[in-house]
Amino acid sequence: MSACDTCVVRNRAICAALDTEELKALNAIGRRRMLEPGESLMWEGEDSVLVANVIDGVLKLSTGTEDGREQIVGVVYPSDFIGRPFGSTSGHGVTALTEAKVCVFSRRDFDAFAREHPALEHKLLQRTLAELDRTRRWMLLLGRKSAGEKLASFLLEMSERLVQPGCEVQSEKTLRRFALPFSRQQVADVLGLTIETVSRQFTRLKADGLIDLPSRREVVILDREGLMAEAG
C-alpha cells in the first residue's frame, strides 16, 4: 500500500490521470514533506530542481526587485501543482503561508515520468492553462483597480478558494467566514499596495458594514452583494 492510496488530493491533483500501477511508479519517485509557515520550498532564480503537489496548506509564489520590493504572483492550495517542469530555473520563490504538506519530486525524475504518461501531461496542461487564465485576470486587478476594489476582489476570491471541496456544509460557512492565511503585509504584496493602505481599506470595508473582522486573521463577509459591487 503506497502513500497515494490514502492521499486526500488523490482524485483532484494531476495524479487523478493515473491508474493504480502508474500511481505506484510515481509514488516510488516522490516523497512527502512537511513545511512550517514561512519555510521555503524553492527560491527565485534558483535552478529548478523540484516539483511538487500540494496536499495540504496554502503557499505563496513570489518575486521581488533588487531593492527589496516584493510581489506575490500566485497562491496555491491543496491539489495544486508547484514548480517548473521542463525548464531550467524557477522564476519565483515558493513559501508556505500555513503549515503545509507537499508531495515532492526531483524535476528530472518527474519530467521523465511525465513524458511517458501523456494523460498526466494532459492534466498538467489543463491546470497550467487554468492558472494562466487566473493570472491574467489578476493583471487587470493589478493594473487597473483601485485599492478598495483590489481588497474586495481579493476577499471574494479568498472565500471561494479556501472552501474544502467535498464538504458541503463547511463550504457554506467558509464562503461567509474564513481565516486569512496572509498577514497584512502579505495581502499588500498580493495586491501591489502598502500595508497601511491595505489596513485602511480593511477598516473602511468594515465601517461600511460589508465585512466584519473578529480577529486579525479572520474575515466575515456580511454583504456579499455589496462586496461584489465594491470589487468593480
Place this chain on the structure above:
Amino acid sequence: MSACDTCVVRNRAICAALDTEELKALNAIGRRRMLEPGESLMWEGEDSVLVANVIDGVLKLSTGTEDGREQIVGVVYPSDFIGRPFGSTSGHGVTALTEAKVCVFSRRDFDAFAREHPALEHKLLQRTLAELDRTRRWMLLLGRKSAGEKLASFLLEMSERLVQPGCEVQSEKTLRRFALPFSRQQVADVLGLTIETVSRQFTRLKADGLIDLPSRREVVILDREGLMAEAG
C-alpha cells in the same frame, strides 16, 4: 503540397512536434486567415470556439472592467499559440495590432487532434508554462514598479521580442531600433498607466538621452545599459 510546407513558423510553432503525415492531418482541419490592424479574432467572455497559431504580425490579449478600463494581459508574436484549448470560454479578447496572418482551428477539432498527439500537447504545455512565467514576471511590473521603470522595462522587452529569429544581421539592428506596434494608449493599457503618464515618461527618457524617438511609432535605444538601470 499543404500550406504547412511553406509555413515560415513551421519549425518554431507547436507544429514542430509533428511529422509530415501528422502535419497533413492538422492542415486538413485548419485554415489561414488575415487580420487587419484593430480586427478581433475573439472576444472576452465569448465561448471558446477557435484556437490559432500566429504566422505573422503582432496581436494583443486584453480584458476590461464593466466601466471601460482596459488592461492588455498579453502580446503574441509569430509562432505563438492563441486561444483556450480544453476550456469553455476565452477570458480575454484577441485583437490584431498590425496586419496579421494566423492559422485557425475550430477548438473542438483541435482538442480532439491534440489529445491524440501527445507530442503536440507536450509542445503546447512547454509554451503555456513559458507564457505563465512571463505573465508572472509582468505582475511584478504592474504591482510594484514606477511609471519610469514600467516604460523602460517595456521598451527593453519589446526590442527583444520583435527580432525576427533567424536573421542575424537584422536582429542586431532591431535590438537598437524598432517600430512599436502600439499606440500610446495601448502602451498605457499594457503598463496600467494613463496615456499622459506614458507620454511624459517617453519624453523624459528621451531628454535623459536613453532613447530617441524618430517618429511616433519608432524607438531607438541609445543607451541600453542606462535603460536597464532605469527598468529597476
Place this chain on the structure above:
DNA sequence: CGATGGTTTGAGATATATCAAACCTCGTGG
C-alpha cells in the same frame, strides 16, 4: 508585567490621474 511583532491611525509628501488646451501628422477635398 514588560517586551516584541504585527497592526492601526494620523499627518504630510508625492507620483500618477484628471481635465483642458495646444500641437503634430497625415489624408482629403477644394
Place this chain on the structure above:
DNA sequence: CCACGAGGTTTGATATATCTCAAACCATCG
C-alpha cells in the same frame, strides 16, 4: 498646392489616491 479636419500625441495646471514617515495601539508570549 494649400487649407482643413480628424486622430493621436504632447504639454500644462490641478486634483487625488496612495505612499511615506511616525506614533499609538494591541495581542501574544516569555
